[in-house]
Amino acid sequence: MDFLEITLRLSLAAILGGIIGFEREQNNHPAGFRTHILVSIGSALIMLISIYGFTDFLLEENVRFDPSRIAAQVVTGIGFLGAGTILRHGFTVTGLTTAASLWVVAGIGLAIGAGFYSGALVATLFVLISLAVLNKIDRFIAHKRSLVHLKVNVVDRPGKLGEIATKLGERNISIKSVSITEEDNENYEDDYVSIIFLLRISKKEYAPIIVDEIKQVDGVKEVQFGKNTE
Structure with a gap:
């Protein structure tokens, strides 16, 4: 060669x-x-x-x-x-x-x-x-569906992430990513964690309704909902 x-x-x-x-x-x-x-x-x-x-x-x-x-x-x-x-x-x-x-x-x-x-x-x-x-x-x-952040402060107990994910799944909301961090225990009597979801939802979904449904999960302390800034 x-x-x-x-x-x-x-x-x-x-x-x-x-x-x-x-x-x-x-x-x-x-x-x-x-x-x-x-x-x-x-x-x-x-x-x-x-x-x-x-x-x-x-x-x-x-x-x-x-x-x-x-x-x-x-x-x-x-x-x-x-x-x-x-x-x-x-x-x-x-x-x-x-x-x-x-x-x-x-x-x-x-x-x-x-x-x-x-x-x-x-x-x-x-x-x-x-x-x-x-x-x-x-x-x-993908652009037909909006990306939003959902932050949930919830008591640190097994199964809570699954309960919240089930609520989102019932509304056909896609979870793009999840991150979990520990919250300052001085603010709460029990141990809490902060779960941050990056969600892909259709524009017809109404944010307050989603927040209210997440708050129905036992142990949820606070829910914050906002658009993705990435």
Whole structure:
């Protein structure tokens, strides 16, 4: 394999990986432009090594050649890198799409390294459609429903979070995230916690009604309702 072909494959891997990484970078995700380029180039290089790196060794007798063995380890190993982009905040998990994009970019890099150009180009196109176009559709749908904060001070007893969530679920209100902090015990006789919900509700929902229903939960001390400022 000549130097020009090696340069072409590694360059194309960098370009395709960079295009996907640029989309992630624009949306402020953990793994962006440079990370995707590195993953794609590294995968292409490993594929090249797997196919062409053992030519001299293959001249020996009784040698079995399987170019997929090294490449298969990329598919497994990229999972560790992808896991590093997955973040958990309370009950909310983010970074799953970025982790998936890294995994796909690794496959694109392997395809380029193996000379499967058409597959890599089509895969890149589909990934961009999934990340960019479908993301805009999802945002358009999401904008039809407002994001609001609901803060509930409730006695620290098992099951209270579930009772409040049930009340919200009965009104078909989606809980986007939940965070829990301890309240200053000097203000209350019992131990209380502050539960902050980020809710996605339709515009037809009437806030005072929601607040009144939450206050009916035994142990609720205070309820505050307001628009999301993020």
